[in-house]
Amino acid sequence: MxxxxxxxxxxxxxxxxxxxxxxxxxxxxxxxxxxxxxxxxxxxxxxxxxxxxxxxxxxxxxxxxxxxxxxxxxxxxxxxxxxxxxxxxxxxxxxxxxxxxxxxxxxxxxxxxxxxxxxxxxxxxxxxxxxxxxxxxxxxxxxxxxxxxxxxxxxxxxxxxxxxxxxxxxxxxxxxxxxxxxxxxxxxxxxxxxxxxxxxxxxxxxxxxxxxxxxxxxxxxxxxxxxxxxxxxxxxxxxxxxxxxxxxxxxxxxxxxxxxxxxxxxxxxxxxxxxxxxxxxxxxxxxxxSANQCDEHSSDGDGAVQSSEGKHGQTKFHKQGCGHQDTDSVQHSDGDSGHNFQSTSVDAAQFTTAAGGRTVVITGMGTDNGLPVAFTLTAVDYDGLLPPAYTLVLSDGYTFAGTMVSGGLSVL
Ligand SMILES: [Ca+2]
Ligand SMILES: [Ca+2]
Ligand SMILES: [Ca+2]
Missing domain, CATH: 2.60.120.200 (Jelly Rolls)
Known part of the structure; x- marks a missing residue:
């Protein structure tokens, strides 16, 4: 040695x-x-x-x-x-x-x-x-x-x-x-x-x-x-x-x-x-x-999502880096529950890695059916081993927790 x-x-x-x-x-x-x-x-x-x-x-x-x-x-x-x-x-x-x-x-x-x-x-x-x-x-x-x-x-x-x-x-x-x-x-x-x-x-x-x-x-x-x-x-x-x-x-x-x-x-x-x-x-x-790699991370999703209760929705989001960027956005619609969310400001993201997959947690402000709310979007990319996990929580009490069933979702 x-x-x-x-x-x-x-x-x-x-x-x-x-x-x-x-x-x-x-x-x-x-x-x-x-x-x-x-x-x-x-x-x-x-x-x-x-x-x-x-x-x-x-x-x-x-x-x-x-x-x-x-x-x-x-x-x-x-x-x-x-x-x-x-x-x-x-x-x-x-x-x-x-x-x-x-x-x-x-x-x-x-x-x-x-x-x-x-x-x-x-x-x-x-x-x-x-x-x-x-x-x-x-x-x-x-x-x-x-x-x-x-x-x-x-x-x-x-x-x-x-x-x-x-x-x-x-x-x-x-x-x-x-x-x-x-x-x-x-x-x-x-x-x-x-x-x-x-x-x-x-x-x-x-x-x-x-x-x-x-x-x-x-x-x-x-x-x-x-x-x-x-x-x-x-x-x-x-x-x-x-x-x-x-x-x-x-x-x-x-x-x-x-x-x-x-x-x-x-x-x-x-x-x-x-x-x-x-x-x-x-x-x-x-x-x-170890260096701060926030600028190198990004997350994108675009497709159909299904909640654990069987509700169906559509999501489309983009987040680059960990801080606020004007080009970031989150959209989510859930016709089964009658919710339509659109971000007005995507403020922050945290990227983490575990043995099972890579997770992003995105936070900011937006509107749900036109009324102002805060949001937290959590997505997990399993590199195709499992359907991507997708959860959106709004400050008005609405939660959609499930998976992406068609389309694409990445946490990089
Ligand atoms: Ca020398
Ligand atoms: Ca290839
Ligand atoms: Ca890499």
Missing amino acids: WLGGSGLASADSLVINFEPPAYAPGSIDNQNGWHGGENGTHPMQTYGPINTAIDQSIVPNPGYEDFGQQSWRISNAFTDTAFGDWPFSPSLQNEAGETMAWNHDQTGLLVYSGGTRQNHFEVQWDFASTVPNEEQAGLQISMSPDRGDGARMSYIRLEDHTNGISVFFDDYHDNYPYGSASNPAAGCGVEDAFVETAVATGLDRSEPHTVKLVMDFVDGPRNDVVKVYVDGALRHTGTSWEDYFRWCEATLQSRTVDSMLFQARSGRGTAPATFGHGFLIDNLSYSSF
Whole structure:
């Protein structure tokens, strides 16, 4: 068992500069918590070695400003399609992911990350070419936030080209029709795919550059937010790989992250001539913490509802975020009971997640048959496993408690 890397800034933040004496020249394997794939179970983790065929090493800084005495070098002279034999960085004490994200394997017995679950992860690193004056043809290296076993939740790839260095970002898109607990395949259909975005091209090969990923794991599908920065500028806002795991692996849940995985995968090409060269990585830092994600949440409903007493109604509502927004509204009609509600001000919402589903509670003011009332709407999204729960309570004594029986309702 190891207890994380040296240079700890705090329990759930790591700063790694690859400097002596903490880091010695040679393979990074087993230095300060770097390791091959984890075997579970957190925190009594064991792990495999980094494959000795992988061309990586702690090396002297050839002269880049801010890289100190040493950096970490990795090339794609050797590639493969495995996960468990590539370098994983030290794990944070506190994992990041959705409330219900899996930090474990399919059996639930092997756990790869732990601590206090956070909803936010940030990682930043500098990179530079070991051959600043010349293209290294075919050079490519990828890096991913990961929990320690290769369940990658995001992806950056660096490539060297004639015009300079390129940075690519990949995320997973579940396009309509969407996956659900009753139909996971719809989230992994022919219309769904990993999407690659060139976030930077032609970066000056003679200078170091910086990549930063800012990840918000928002409970529910299709709503994680991943921001990609290059040299301090926001280049792209995308999403994570949450719905790949949720639907393509049909596990209905996302995954956690607590470390970084660095790889040269065969699918993107092997470049034997990069042996002993490749990219330098330095000033790697990452952290997990919990952020206010109110602005990322939303809830929508539109369809027929039925109460537990068998009354029938129609609802249509929209709520974005937790505060007041003029574009929010709630409408509810119940011909069986003779009620017709229309909001005049949607004031607040609370979003919560439990094992069973995601709940929103929306409050505000409106009119019932023309008379002013306060309202509380509660909706629960079960990702299709059960009909969505729907309850509207008005201050004039009217209550409609039941389920949505046709149409759609989401709490994201
Ligand atoms: Ca350094
Ligand atoms: Ca789909
Ligand atoms: Ca999500």
